[in-house]
Amino acid sequence: MAAVMGEPGPQGRFGDFGGRYVPESLVEACDELDREFRSAWADPEFREEYERILADFAGRPTPVTECARLSEELGVRVLLKREDLAHTGSHKINNVVGQALLTRRMGKHRVIAETGAGQHGVATATAAALFGLECVVYMGEVDVERQALNVFRMRLLGAEVRPVASGSRTLKDAVNEALREWVATVETTHYCLGSVMGPHPFPWMVRELQRVVGTEANEQCRRLLDGGHPDVVVACVGGGSNAAGIFSGFADTDAQLVGVEAAGGAAIGHGVPGVVHGMKSYLLQDEAGQVAEAHSISAGLDYPGVGPEHAHLAATGRARYEPVDDAAVLDAFQLLSRTEGIIPAFESAHAVAWLMREAGRSVPRGSTVLINLSGRGDKDAAQAMDLLGDRL
Amino acid sequence: MTEAGPLETALRRRRAEGAKLLVPYVTGGLGQDWPAVIEAVVAAGADAVEVGIPFSDPVMDGPVIQQASARALAGGTTPGAIIDTLGRLRPGAPTAVMTYYNLIFRGGHRRMASLLADAGVAGAILPDLPLDESEDWTAAADHFGVETVMLAAPTTTDTRLAAICERSRGFVYGVGLMGVTGQRAALAASASIMAKRLKAVTDKPVLIGVGISTPDQAVEACLEADGVVVGSALIRRLLDGGGPEGAAELVAEFRAALDAG
Ligand SMILES: Cc1ncc(COP(=O)(O)O)c(C=O)c1O
Numbered sequence: 001m002a003a004v005m006g007e008p009g010p011q012g013r014f015g016d017f018g019g020r021y022v023p024e025s026l027v028e029a030c031d032e033l034d035r036e037f038r039s040a041w042a043d044p045e046f047r048e049e050y051e052r053i054l055a056d057f058a059g060r061p062t063p064v065t066e067c068a069r070l071s072e073e074l075g076v077r078v079l080l081k082r083e084d085l086a087h088t089g090s091h092k093i094n095n096v097v098g099q100a101l102l103t104r105r106m107g108k109h110r111v112i113a114e115t116g117a118g119q120h121g122v123a124t125a126t127a128a129a130l131f132g133l134e135c136v137v138y139m140g141e142v143d144v145e146r147q148a149l150n151v152f153r154m155r156l157l158g159a160e161v162r163p164v165a166s167g168s169r170t171l172k173d174a175v176n177e178a179l180r181e182w183v184a185t186v187e188t189t190h191y192c193l194g195s196v197m198g199p200h201p202f203p204w205m206v207r208e209l210q211r212v213v214g215t216e217a218n219e220q221c222r223r224l225l226d227g228g229h230p231d232v233v234v235a236c237v238g239g240g241s242n243a244a245g246i247f248s249g250f251a252d253t254d255a256q257l258v259g260v261e262a263a264g265g266a267a268i269g270h271g272v273p274g275v276v277h278g279m280k281s282y283l284l285q286d287e288a289g290q291v292a293e294a295h296s297i298s299a300g301l302d303y304p305g306v307g308p309e310h311a312h313l314a315a316t317g318r319a320r321y322e323p324v325d326d327a328a329v330l331d332a333f334q335l336l337s338r339t340e341g342i343i344p345a346f347e348s349a350h351a352v353a354w355l356m357r358e359a360g361r362s363v364p365r366g367s368t369v370l371i372n373l374s375g376r377g378d379k380d381a382a383q384a385m386d387l388l389g390d391r392l
Numbered sequence: 393m394t395e396a397g398p399l400e401t402a403l404r405r406r407r408a409e410g411a412k413l414l415v416p417y418v419t420g421g422l423g424q425d426w427p428a429v430i431e432a433v434v435a436a437g438a439d440a441v442e443v444g445i446p447f448s449d450p451v452m453d454g455p456v457i458q459q460a461s462a463r464a465l466a467g468g469t470t471p472g473a474i475i476d477t478l479g480r481l482r483p484g485a486p487t488a489v490m491t492y493y494n495l496i497f498r499g500g501h502r503r504m505a506s507l508l509a510d511a512g513v514a515g516a517i518l519p520d521l522p523l524d525e526s527e528d529w530t531a532a533a534d535h536f537g538v539e540t541v542m543l544a545a546p547t548t549t550d551t552r553l554a555a556i557c558e559r560s561r562g563f564v565y566g567v568g569l570m571g572v573t574g575q576r577a578a579l580a581a582s583a584s585i586m587a588k589r590l591k592a593v594t595d596k597p598v599l600i601g602v603g604i605s606t607p608d609q610a611v612e613a614c615l616e617a618d619g620v621v622v623g624s625a626l627i628r629r630l631l632d633g634g635g636p637e638g639a640a641e642l643v644a645e646f647r648a649a650l651d652a653g
Contacts, residue, residue, distance in 0.1 A: 011524065021493055021520050023452050025545035025570055027552070166458060172449065179451045184571035186547065275494045275520075276449055288470050289498030290448040 012200020090375030116171035118150025120194030195239025199278030214249020265294035345375035413619025421469025437647030454574030479511030488515030587616035607649030
């Protein structure tokens with residue numbers, strides 16, 4: 001039996017999920033990436049450079065913050081892993097630094113990426129600037145509008161942003177367009193995928209590149225909790241990269257792992273197994289297998305699929321996945337701002353909203369809960385202003 | 393050796409007669425008259441027809457076929473309805489469906505294979521199901537006698553190429569260029585190289601598809617290949633309102649050019 005959150009093997013299988021369902025044109029590129037990542041990840045020099053950039057450039061380690069006022073309000077001890085304090089404002093930087101290093105290692109000079117909330121796009125554009133790579137980011141038209149600040153940041157960083165007008169004009173369609181572009185440019189271009197999804201090796205590789213979040217948090221919690229660990233570790237799940245990162249630090253403990261999905265994009269909650277974007281996983285779809293459109297206030301969680309390892313963790317019961325709706329997210333967004341002076345990303349506010357609902361219910365009073373605060377909320381301020389307006 | 397199915401048999405026979413093979417692609421459910429389009433292209437000289445079952449997220453398709461798929465889906469078409477209609481059609485040439493794997497996976501491997509077989513569909517082409525993931529489907533397809541056409545790409549290594557040809561039924565689909573479906577101004581150099589590499593390792597019919605937009609390009613590709621698949625150029629004509637007559641006209645032009653060599 002492989003360890004929980006261990007290596008998925010050459011085919012990238014997590015139980016029944018994962019795999020590599022890509023056009024033949026991309027098979028060789030996925031193989032090359034698998035080979036390069038395996039050798040890089042075992043290479044101390046690569047690891048050292050990755051860690052040095054995360055420290056000197058991205059500001060790691062990020063702290064764990066004890067939330068006195070929120071804890072009092074909820075009756076549980078709340079700790080936040082502060083990925084909002086990482087450079088560019090979210091955990092996404094951890095992944096792109098690793099993939100930019102790999103891009104250079106493979107002798108490629110160009111990266112493409114998809115983005116929903118724009119955080120992965122901004123992170124990719126940032127790493128591209130740092131490494132002198134050409135960068136093109138695909139973003140659904142709906143998201144271009146609701147995340148205008150991030151579109152500007154990407155352009156300022158020298159990236160080209162290509163709005164995607166097909167389908168639901170959100171993250172799902174941005175992934176389609178990035179895959180189509182990759183088929184045409186694969187010999188010079190690396191596809192810098194933003195979450196633990198897509199064809200093997202991406203789900204595994206991105207989890208490994210986010211593992212730093214869990215490794216740090218485990219150590220920080222042991223210091224805070226006299227060698228112990230939290231009772232519950234909770235994170236929002238779009239594709240699932242921030243959750244995979246923090247879960248990986250606690251998968252071998254008896255901490256409960258909880259992933260929080262947007263109610264309108266709950267692939268595990270409401271989906272059934274399917275195959276799209278190169279992976280087999282839970283998927284929102286109709287009876288014929290046409291992929292459904294997700295609906296969420298949060299562009300980063302507005303996605304009908306989920307990373308295959310989460311599907312496996314759900315199927316085996318090691319983690320559980322629960323939905324929260326947009327209204328609860330807006331409440332959480334305000335509560336964390338007022339009680340702790342931290343404005344969370346809408347995505348991260350899902351995890352806070354779940355705890356607001358469950359504290360004193362499925363999470364007994366007196367429990368210790370670690371929330372992965374995956375990003376900061378500046379990007380969502382304009383949308384929140386529209387939604388909250390006079391109510392503030 | 394497995395015995396050749398009706399698709400491969402028909403294509404081999406035509407090849408033996410000295411013909412270059414012409415396989416047009418038609419999006420199922422595009423307009424009311426899509427069955428008439430299939431009949432018209434066969435009458436105009438198609439040796440087999442590739443029938444697209446539209447999928448919501450067609451990652452191997454460029455803007456033209458994306459638009460056709462979206463329009464067909466908006467018109468309410470379903471895989472079941474398309475297969476049903478194919479079952480009532482007698483176009484006079486073998487058909488192969490082209491679709492994405494999730495529609496098969498969701499429908500069930502055995503159930504979909506038997507539905508296709510019952511409808512008289514000879515083959516299936518699944519561009520997002522590479523060799524390494526294909527076993528569940530091919531086991532069902534083989535059982536019910538559906539010929540699974542495998543794709544090879546310019547980036548495919550020699551070792552894989554041989555395995556792909558070995559596993560392919562009906563014909564071998566050589567992707568002519570690195571890119572998604574769509575019209576191109578000139579034939580990519582990769583198309584002829586692809587065909588030559590495939591012909592060196594297989595005796596099965598080798599067809600080049602993706603980026604064959606004009607009769608001249610088809611003729612050029614067929615200097616090496618046994619035939620071509622023509623998709624976006626035909627769908628463009630249909631999206632522009634060409635109907636069965638327009639489709640037949642275009643296919644007749646390809647036929648004439650290929651026959652003239
Ligand atoms: C702050 C933040 N958290 C979470 C996500 C969701 O991605 P994942 O589930 O991969 O962590 C995003 C994606 O845009 C994000 O910007």
